[in-house]
Amino acid sequence: MTPARAIAIVILLLAAIPLRGAEIPTAARRSGYSFMTPDSKAMQDDDTANPGMLWVLDGKALWEQKLGAADKSCADCHGDARSSMKGVAARYPAFDSALRGPVDLEQRINLCRTRHQQATALGSESHDLLALTAFVANQSRGMPIAAGRDPQLEPFIARGRALFMQRQGQLNLACANCHDDNWDKHLAGSPITQGQPTGYPLYRLEWQSLGSLQRRLRGCMIGIRAQAYDFGAPELVELELYLMSRAQGMPLETPAVRP
C-alpha cells in the first residue's frame, strides 16, 4: 500500500468514528512537549540551543525602541518587562472593552502600537511582531495558564468550543476528532497530540521559524481541506481563547520547540 493511500484510509477511518464528545480530563492533559523525542526536548530546554530565543532577544531590543508619533517605547510605559509582563501572556486572549471582544497577545501589542505609540500595526507573522510576542510571553514561562477566567469572555469561549467540535472541510473532521478523541494515537507516524497551546509563539522545525498559534490553526484547517480563516479573524481568536482556557493550569513554555 502506498503511504498516500494509507494516510487516506486512516483519515477515512477517523472520519467514520463518531464524536465521542469526551473532553480530556484535567489529570490526563499533556503538553505537546511530552510527545517529543529526547533530542527535540533538549533543544527546547537549552536556551542556547533553542532557536526561539533568537526572537526573544530581538523582542528585548524592540521593547526598548522608541517609535511612532508618540516617540515612546514599550518600556517607557511598561518599564522592566521582567516584572510588568510577568504572567500577562498566561491570561491571553483577554477581553478588550473598546472592541467588546477577546484580543490575543499579538493583537494587544498592535493595539498598544496604534493607540499609545501612534505607530503602524505590525503585519501578521512578521518578524518584529513574533519577536515582541515571544519576548512578552517568555516573561511568563513556567507560570500556569490562566486565560478565560473573565466572565465577559464566556460567550466567546463557547463559540470557540463550538468551532472546535464542528466538523468542517472536505475531510469532514472536527478539531476534537483528533485532539480530544485520538490524541493517544499516531497519524502517518507522528503523534496526534492534544492541541494544548502551551508554548506559542513557538519554533517549529518544519517551519524553520517561529510562528503563532493562528499559523498553526490555519495549518490544521488546510490539512483537513477546509477554508482557513484569515489571520486576525474573530473565529481564530475565539478558537485560541477556547484552547487556552482548555489548558488552564498548564505551565507556559514560550518559546517552545515542536517538530
Added chain:
Amino acid sequence: MTASALINVPAKARRGDTIEIRTMMSHIMETGYRRTAAGDIVPRNIITSFACRYNGREIFRADLFPAIAANPFFSFFTVATESGKFEFEWVGDNGFSETASASITVE
C-alpha cells in the same frame, strides 16, 4: 533588524579541560531552489562560512551549503589552554557578515 547570535562558552575552565562551545546565528538559509507562486526563483541567501578563533588562532571552521537548516547551530570542542577571547565570524550571501565574541578565564 540586525542578526542576533546565541553563544555558549563556559565562563571558567581548568587548564587542559576539554570544553564545549555552542553557537547559533539567526539566518533564513534560503536555498535558492524554491520558487514563488509566480514561478520565479527565490534567490539563494545562505551563510557560506563560519569560523572561531581562540586568542587569534583559528580552532574551528565550517563551510555551509543550501541543505543546512535555518538558524545554523554549531557545537564543537576545544582544549582550554589560556584565558582570553573566542571570536566568532559568520560570512554569507548578499554581504552578510556578523561577528560575536565570548571571554573565558582559565585557571
